[in-house]
Amino acid sequence: MTATAPDMRLLIIEDDRESADYLVKAFREVGHIADLAGDGEEGLSLAQSGDYDVLVVDRMLPKRDGLSLIGVLREKGNRTPVLILSALGQVDDRIKGLRAGGDDYLPKPYAFAELLARVEVLSRRHGGPAEETTYRVGDLELDRLSHRVARGKDELTLQPREFRLLEYLMKHAGQVVTRTMLLENVWDYHFDPQTNVIDVHISRLRSKIDKGFERPLLHTIRGAGYMIRDGIR
Amino acid sequence: MTAFGKLVRTTAFRLTLVYLFLFALFAASLLGYFAWNTRRMITEQISTTVNAETGELSEIFGRRGLRGLVGNIENRALRPGANLYLLTTPNGQAVAGNVGSLAPGVMGTIGWSETAYRRLDDQDNTDHRALVLVTQLSSGFRLLIGRDLEERRRLFGIVAKAAQWSILVVVVLGIGGGIFVARRVLRRIDAMTGTTQRIMAGDLSGRLPVGRSGDELDRLAGNLNAMLERIEALMTGLKEVSDNIAHDLKTPLTRLRNRAEEALAKSATEGEYRAALERTIEESDGLIRTFNALLMIARAESGQARGNMDDFDAAEVANGIHELYEPLAEDGGMSLRVKTAPVPVHGNRELISQALANLVENAIKYGKPVPPAQPQGAVISLDAKQILIEARRDGNQVLLSVTDHGPGIPETDRRHAVERFVRLEASRTQPGSGLGLSLASAVATLHGGELRLGDANPGLTATLAIPALKGVSDRLAAQTQDVPQKVA
Numbered sequence: 001m002t003a004t005a006p007d008m009r010l011l012i013i014e015d016d017r018e019s020a021d022y023l024v025k026a027f028r029e030v031g032h033i034a035d036l037a038g039d040g041e042e043g044l045s046l047a048q049s050g051d052y053d054v055l056v057v058d059r060m061l062p063k064r065d066g067l068s069l070i071g072v073l074r075e076k077g078n079r080t081p082v083l084i085l086s087a088l089g090q091v092d093d094r095i096k097g098l099r100a101g102g103d104d105y106l107p108k109p110y111a112f113a114e115l116l117a118r119v120e121v122l123s124r125r126h127g128g129p130a131e132e133t134t135y136r137v138g139d140l141e142l143d144r145l146s147h148r149v150a151r152g153k154d155e156l157t158l159q160p161r162e163f164r165l166l167e168y169l170m171k172h173a174g175q176v177v178t179r180t181m182l183l184e185n186v187w188d189y190h191f192d193p194q195t196n197v198i199d200v201h202i203s204r205l206r207s208k209i210d211k212g213f214e215r216p217l218l219h220t221i222r223g224a225g226y227m228i229r230d231g232i233r
Numbered sequence: 234m235t236a237f238g239k240l241v242r243t244t245a246f247r248l249t250l251v252y253l254f255l256f257a258l259f260a261a262s263l264l265g266y267f268a269w270n271t272r273r274m275i276t277e278q279i280s281t282t283v284n285a286e287t288g289e290l291s292e293i294f295g296r297r298g299l300r301g302l303v304g305n306i307e308n309r310a311l312r313p314g315a316n317l318y319l320l321t322t323p324n325g326q327a328v329a330g331n332v333g334s335l336a337p338g339v340m341g342t343i344g345w346s347e348t349a350y351r352r353l354d355d356q357d358n359t360d361h362r363a364l365v366l367v368t369q370l371s372s373g374f375r376l377l378i379g380r381d382l383e384e385r386r387r388l389f390g391i392v393a394k395a396a397q398w399s400i401l402v403v404v405v406l407g408i409g410g411g412i413f414v415a416r417r418v419l420r421r422i423d424a425m426t427g428t429t430q431r432i433m434a435g436d437l438s439g440r441l442p443v444g445r446s447g448d449e450l451d452r453l454a455g456n457l458n459a460m461l462e463r464i465e466a467l468m469t470g471l472k473e474v475s476d477n478i479a480h481d482l483k484t485p486l487t488r489l490r491n492r493a494e495e496a497l498a499k500s501a502t503e504g505e506y507r508a509a510l511e512r513t514i515e516e517s518d519g520l521i522r523t524f525n526a527l528l529m530i531a532r533a534e535s536g537q538a539r540g541n542m543d544d545f546d547a548a549e550v551a552n553g554i555h556e557l558y559e560p561l562a563e564d565g566g567m568s569l570r571v572k573t574a575p576v577p578v579h580g581n582r583e584l585i586s587q588a589l590a591n592l593v594e595n596a597i598k599y600g601k602p603v604p605p606a607q608p609q610g611a612v613i614s615l616d617a618k619q620i621l622i623e624a625r626r627d628g629n630q631v632l633l634s635v636t637d638h639g640p641g642i643p644e645t646d647r648r649h650a651v652e653r654f655v656r657l658e659a660s661r662t663q664p665g666s667g668l669g670l671s672l673a674s675a676v677a678t679l680h681g682g683e684l685r686l687g688d689a690n691p692g693l694t695a696t697l698a699i700p701a702l703k704g705v706s707d708r709l710a711a712q713t714q715d716v717p718q719k720v721a
Contacts, residue, residue, distance in 0.1 A: 095541065109521055111514075161556055187557055191529075191587040192522055194669070195594050200560040 008053040008123045010034040013043030013069070014085065015061050023056065026112050040064025047073055052080050053123040056115070059086035059097065067100040074101040081122040085110070094190060113224035117176040135170035138217055138230035140209060142170050151209055161186070162205050169218070169228040178225035202226055245418045249411025256407070257400050264399075268392040272385060276364065279380040280345070283366045286316070286378050294370055302376075303329040316380055317350060317363055323373025332377065340375055343367050350379070362386070421450055425457075437465045478527060482520065489516045526668040533584060533675035542581050544702055547631050548573035550582060551624035554589045562597050562620060567637075569593070573624040576631040577702040580680045585633070585697070588676040588684075589622070591669035592635040592695045596620045600637025600692060630682065631701045638692035647686040673697060 010027055012034055014020040020036050027034040035050065037043035040061040047055055047069070055073075059066040070082050084102040086093060094105040104118050135142045139152045147163055149156040158166065165186050169177060179198040183189050202218070210216045219227050240246060294302040303320065310318045310331035319330035321340055333351040344367065349360040365379030425441050432439045440461060441454040496509030555571035562569035578585075602617040617638045624633050642650050651674045673695070674684040682699035 107525075109517075111518075187553070189553075189557070189586060189590075190583055191590065192525060193590060193594065194522065195561060195597070197557060197561045200564050201557075204560050 008032045008119070009051065010054050010056060010119065011037065011043070011047055011050060011052045012056045013037045013040070013047070013061060013066070014056070014058040015039055016058070023112075023115075027116070030116065038062075040066070040069050044069050044072060047080065048076070048078065054119050055080055055082045056119065057082055057084055057102070059084055059088065059093075067097065067102075070101040083115070083118055083122060085115075111223075113176070113221075114178045114180065117178045117181060117225060120175050121172050121177070121181070135167070135173065137170055137173045137228050138215060140170070140217055140228075142166060149209075151213060156208055158205075158208060161201070162208065165201060165205055166209065166228075169226065173228050176221050176224045176227050181225070240412060240415050240419060243415040243419050246411045246415035249407055249414065253404060253407035253411070257403055260399055260403060261396060264392055264396040268389060271388055271392070275385045275388070279364050280366075283316075283364070283378050283380060287366055287368050287376065290376060290378070291368065291370065294374075294376075299328075299374070302370075306330055316378060317352075317365060319377040321375045321377075323375075328374070330377070335377075339365065340367060340377065343369055343375075347382070348379075418450070425450075425454060429457075432461065437461070437468060482523065485516060485520050485523075489513060489520070492516070523668065526672055529584075529587075530668065530672050530675045533672070533679045541583075542579055544577060544579050545582050547576045547578045547585065547633055547699075548624045550586050550589060551622050551633060554586060554593055555622050558590070558593045558597065562593075565597050565601075567597060567601070567618050567620055569597075569620045569622065571622040571624075574626065576624050576626050578631050578680070578699055579702050580699065581676075584676045584679065585699075588673040588697055589633055589635070591673050592697070593620070593622065595669055595695070596635050596637040596639070596693070600639035602638050603640050603691070626701055627698075629701055630698050632696050632698050634694055634696035636689045636692060636694040638689060641688060641691055641693040642686055644688070650686065651684060670695070 010032055012020055012023050012027075014023065014036070015038055017038070020038070024034045024036050035046060035052075037046050041063045043055075043057065043061065044064060057066045057069060061069070066084060066086075070084075073080070073082075081103045082101065083104045083106060084097040085106055085108060086097065087108045094107075097105045103122055106115060106118060133144050135144070140149075141151075142149050142163075144167065149158050149163065149166065165182065168182065168186050180192070182198050182201075183193070202220075206216075206218045210218055215230070217228055217230060219229060221227050290302060290305065293305050306318045306320055306329040309316070310329070317330070317332050319332040319335075319340070320328045322328055325340060331353050333353040335350050336348040339346055339348045345364065346367070347362060347364055350363050350365075351360060362382045363379040364382055365377050367375055367377050370376055421442075421444070428439050428441050440458045443454045443458065444451045492509060492512055496506060496513075500506045500509055551571055551573050555569060559569045597620065600620055619638065621636045622634070623636070624631070626632070651670045670684065670686075677684045677697050677699060680699040682697065685694075685696040685698055687694040687696065
């Protein structure tokens with residue numbers, strides 16, 4: 001599907017055998033390495049001994065619950081990015097999870113494409129370079145300090161929100177970002193709009209950065225979200 | 234437990250016993266104090282007169298010698314109801330007086346003493362008691378003057394009897410009253426217990442008997458009845474909701490299952506399978522959305538989201554939602570505008586944002602102007618296509634409203650429109666869960682406000698009315714006058 005990021009080592013800590021097996025298989029299919037722990041204690045010892053890029057932690061686990069596991073890891077100085085999976089999907093549960101030291105929170109039931117996109121973004125954040133002041137994708141250039149956007153020799157005029165949308169997409173260039181990720185990170189809303197409100201924003205942005213250029217940069221990834229990337233895959 | 238045992242165990246009865254004990258103690262100490270004081274007064278009186286008489290007689294003895302004294306004593310002793318007198322020689326022989334016998338040794342001690350005595354002229358052989366003063370005269374004679382104590386004893390007897398009777402009466406009346414009160418209370422409590430047991434057994438329509446006296450038991454019964462009323466309403470609501478949920482989740486679930494079955498039976502090519510699976514995923518996503526919305530409503534209604542509230546400016550929420558939905562509205566041939574003044578509120582920003590987003594989505598979906606009946610020359614004005622988001626303050630309330638100029642909702646349907654899963658006839662053709670207004674309404678209720686649906690002539694004005702943040706109202710009132718309204 002989108003094995004765009006370099007191979008990752010993942011640890012999945014989930015007690016429901018069926019969904020755990022499904023996750024391991026799905027991650028392996030897109031080229032990542034996934035280990036599995038069935039309870040909180042096993043998960044904690046594996047997370048401490050292994051060198052993982054991202055931990056995917058179910059919130060409710062036998063022996064030790066997910067939040068306490070993350071708490072112990074953070075206390076011991078382990079900064080591996082953690083994505084919390086939980087059947088509790090309400091805003092305050094999310095806040096609780098992030099406060100406990102989680103880096104992202106995905107309520108169940110989720111689409112695998114959504115989980116994969118989020119895990120890849122987390123992993124990049126973990127090992128990636130420091131925040132750059134200028135993002136470049138092909139001939140598209142975004143200067144985060146002067147808020148200047150140019151494609152080739154053409155200066156582009158973007159609304160403030162369009163700028164932030166493009167900034168987020170370019171920060172994760174080459175990676176899939178989902179509609180919910182955009183709504184959360186660009187607009188800071190955590191609800192689920194019933195309409196295709198994000199798509200409209202994307203198509204406006206697209207008409208500004210891609211219209212009239214031969215090589216489109218902003219791609220729609222079917223069933224997942226969007227990606228900014230030089231060249232057609 | 235026997236009826237009596239139950240009675241004795243009542244609070245009223247126990248309280249009566251405590252009061253009874255305290256009252257008896259009080260009565261006894263009052264009477265005791267009275268008796269003791271009287272006795273002291275009588276004794277004092279006796280000693281004063283006896284002292285005076287002793288002085289008188291000593292003087293007579295000094296002036297007129299033994300003979301004069303004896304004569305005087307004999308004189309005095311003969312008076313009726315008189316005091317006790319006795320004069321003895323140095324070797325103890327009686328010389329004059331009216332004392333027949335004394336307790337032994339009385340004459341031997343100089344000073345005050347209490348003694349049993351008998352008069353010379355006594356007919357009955359009963360002993361009396363007296364308070365006597367023995368003085369030593371010169372040349373060894375001793376003089377005894379005393380007063381009978383009968384009066385004091387009688388007074389004491391009267392007091393003791395009064396004490397006995399009053400305590401008896403207090404105890405009898407107290408226990409009787411206690412039983413009466415306890416039985417009255419017990420009867421009413423028993424009636425209430427009976428009703429509550431029936432209610433617990435499942436008859437939620439039962440109500441506690443409320444008397445007319447307006448006492449504490451009546452107030453308690455009244456409050457419990459109000460509580461039962463609320464519980465019954467909640468239970469009815471819950472049942473309605475679960476019926477609705479069952480219906481509205483079962484329908485798409487059935488559709489989902491049918492599609493999967495059909496695909497399994499009829500699909501031949503990979504493409505057909507793929508299409509069926511994609512439809513299945515779409516359908517389950519819709520189900521998940523519905524389910525999330527239901528959970529959110531339940532959460533807002535149960536007040537759980539109250540823990541996550543802070544102070545913020547509702548105008549920012551209005552501007553944010555405007556910014557998010559403006560392109561969508563434009564795509565739908567509408568124009569979305571916003572008009573705000575600073576309106577601080579205390580609440581859950583996320584929920585208020587979502588509620589407002591729902592109202593805006595509704596306006597975009599259903600707020601398209603109705604084409605006029607005569608098509609010729611009919612141009613729908615730009616204004617009619619405008620949706621306005623407004624954040625303003627009205628007295629103690631903050632109003633977040635969304636106004637469109639579509640067909641609106643007939644007044645008779647407005648109440649109905651807020652209910653869960655209700656999709657008015659006009660909206661059935663559009664996608665949606667029928668939960669948008671329910672959520673907005675639940676969010677308003679959570680914040681102590683309400684969702685109002687009004688007429689925009691033509692069109693609909695949906696307003697989230699929530700209480701303004703207290704404490705900043707004056708500062709804000711001053712502020713809103715200075716700051717020009719922001720119109721985007």
